[in-house]
Amino acid sequence: MQWKVQLFQLNYDQREYDAVEETLRSGWITMGPKTQGFESAYAAELGEGSMCLAVANGTAALHMAVLAAGAGPGDEVIVPSLTFIADLNSVRVSGADAVLADVTSITDWSMDPADIEAKITPRTKAVMIVHYAGYACDMDPILELCRRHNVALIEDCAHANGGTYKGRKLGTFGEISAWSFFSNKNLAIGEGGMVAVRDRDLYQKCKNLRSHGMTVASFDRIQGRAANYDVIEPGFNYRIDEIRASLGLVQLSKLQEANAARVRAVAHYFERLDGVNDLVIPYRGFDRGIPTYHIMPILLPEHVDRARIMEAMKEDGIQTSIHYPAIQSFSAYKGKVGPTPISEYISEHELTLPLYPTITMEQIDLVCDSLVRHLA
Numbered sequence: 001m002q003w004k005v006q007l008f009q010l011n012y013d014q015r016e017y018d019a020v021e022e023t024l025r026s027g028w029i030t031m032g033p034k035t036q037g038f039e040s041a042y043a044a045e046l047g048e049g050s051m052c053l054a055v056a057n058g059t060a061a062l063h064m065a066v067l068a069a070g071a072g073p074g075d076e077v078i079v080p081s082l083t084f085i086a087d088l089n090s091v092r093v094s095g096a097d098a099v100l101a102d103v104t105s106i107t108d109w110s111m112d113p114a115d116i117e118a119k120i121t122p123r124t125k126a127v128m129i130v131h132y133a134g135y136a137c138d139m140d141p142i143l144e145l146c147r148r149h150n151v152a153l154i155e156d157c158a159h160a161n162g163g164t165y166k167g168r169k170l171g172t173f174g175e176i177s178a179w180s181f182f183s184n185k186n187l188a189i190g191e192g193g194m195v196a197v198r199d200r201d202l203y204q205k206c207k208n209l210r211s212h213g214m215t216v217a218s219f220d221r222i223q224g225r226a227a228n229y230d231v232i233e234p235g236f237n238y239r240i241d242e243i244r245a246s247l248g249l250v251q252l253s254k255l256q257e258a259n260a261a262r263v264r265a266v267a268h269y270f271e272r273l274d275g276v277n278d279l280v281i282p283y284r285g286f287d288r289g290i291p292t293y294h295i296m297p298i299l300l301p302e303h304v305d306r307a308r309i310m311e312a313m314k315e316d317g318i319q320t321s322i323h324y325p326a327i328q329s330f331s332a333y334k335g336k337v338g339p340t341p342i343s344e345y346i347s348e349h350e351l352t353l354p355l356y357p358t359i360t361m362e363q364i365d366l367v368c369d370s371l372v373r374h375l376a
Contacts, residue, residue, distance in 0.1 A: 004317030005363045008184040008356045011258050019246040034245040048172040051203045053195045058158050058180025060238035061193035062090035064209045065176040069152040071096040075125035080111050081340035083130045102340035109282045113141035126152040134292030135283045136165035139173050159294035161186040162259045186292050189247040210238045261357035262293040268361050272368040277375045296355040316370040321352040
């Protein structure tokens with residue numbers, strides 16, 4: 001279908017194409033110097049003593065984070081109720097049980113610190129938070145309760161490239177943070193992810209998990225720096241490749257400018273949609289930090305048929321989406337996780353509008369005109 005306004009578009013130009021060609025011509029396309037450069041640049045971006053490991057995708061990063069936190073059979077990990085399924089899957093495939101915590105309110109879709117604490121039991125090994133849409137969770141009470149109950153904090157930063165909480169970069173609060181660089185993310189390389197830690201032992205644990213528990217990487221052997229290697233614990237092949245790492249370096253250099261463009265786009269959405277037909281726009285007046293505006297979510301009035309609105313906007317050439325279906329609705333988790341009434345209501349009525357750095361004000365007007373017309 002030919003969309004007038006897609007849900008997202010890649011923010012690519014000649015720099016990405018040149019980076020890929022340079023990497024291909026180098027003759028080395030698996031994990032090597034581009035990967036090392038990407039990791040170093042990302043660690044510098046985060047600051048706070050961060051050490052980074054680039055991985056195959058965001059789910060691999062989450063899986064490594066759960067395992068590095070020591071969660072396994074008999075343990076529980078508290079996870080977001082309004083999130084992509086990778087959060088729960090990464091816990092379940094690690095052998096631990098996922099426990100859902102609800103969001104704060106209809107207007108603040110971040111995890112509720114009070115509900116997180118209410119779900120903590122003697123079996124709780126970690127709390128996994130997500131900075132939904134790039135808006136920081138309320139980190140002060142979350143950090144305090146994690147310290148008091150002696151549980152690890154994992155930050156799912158898939159939406160949070162470049163965001164802050166009270167001046168500090170998201171991804172530097174938990175023991176481990178996991179990032180996704182999927183095609184629709186603020187930093188997009190198709191597939192790919194990052195793990196960030198600040199503890200040397202955790203860094204080594206994640207490094208072992210990333211590449212079969214091997215002590216020496218292939219690039220080191222080909223460079224003649226090691227003739228042999230040991231395997232010190234079981235691990236996976238969660239390595240990134242050099243092509244995606246080279247794209248990551250370019251995308252990271254463009255991140256600040258791209259996020260600034262998102263700010264302008266969201267401001268126009270707010271101008272057009274504030275006060276329209278009982279719509280709820282979450283996070284209005286947000287003051288906990290600088291958001292990344294990863295997506296543009298709205299909450300439709302309860303009486304509105306969302307499927308009808310999405311189909312009508314599709315006929316107008318406007319692509320929309322849902323972030324996210326209720327966890328309780330999935331076959332794999334139905335009856336296996338508890339109720340989270342606020343996020344379940346949001347899941348039934350949320351609609352995601354197009355947002356990306358190169359979207360124009362005219363395209364946003366097309367989206368808003370279509371939405372308002374079909375809500376009438």
